[in-house]
Amino acid sequence: MVGCYFAWQEITRTVLQDRRARLIDEIGRPPEETEDVAYNHIHNIFKEYPHDVPMAILYQAEEMHDTDTVRLRLQHTIGVGTTHIAAPEILELTKSTGGFGPALREARNTMADWVVLDQSSESFPKEITENIDCK
16 A cells, blocks of 8 residues: 655745744844934845835934924935935925825825825826836
8 A cells, every 4th residue: 555645834924924023023123222223224124134125215204393394304225226216315295296205295194004006097106116126
């Protein structure tokens, strides 16, 4: 008598969950408390996980106390060059029309958990997705 036994087990989901849990855990442990170090820390962690974070644009928010303006200052990018239209150096959250400014403004104004960008929409700027180097 001859027999064959295969014990199949789906491990892809487990591997992804473990890897993403490590990513979140590492982000939550910055080496120091300063903002500059925190942005560098997050950028370095994101670079270690290219399959989970193929593209990122990190901004630092600066609230202008004399007005209702929030200025976003570019800190780091992944998959997008620092001169790319999607990642302007400065975004005025209340009025910028470039980059992801309108989507970030909508997220802030609606306090929504998600803002979906529809590439087929007439209002979606097509150039924002050109020359993005997602790995």
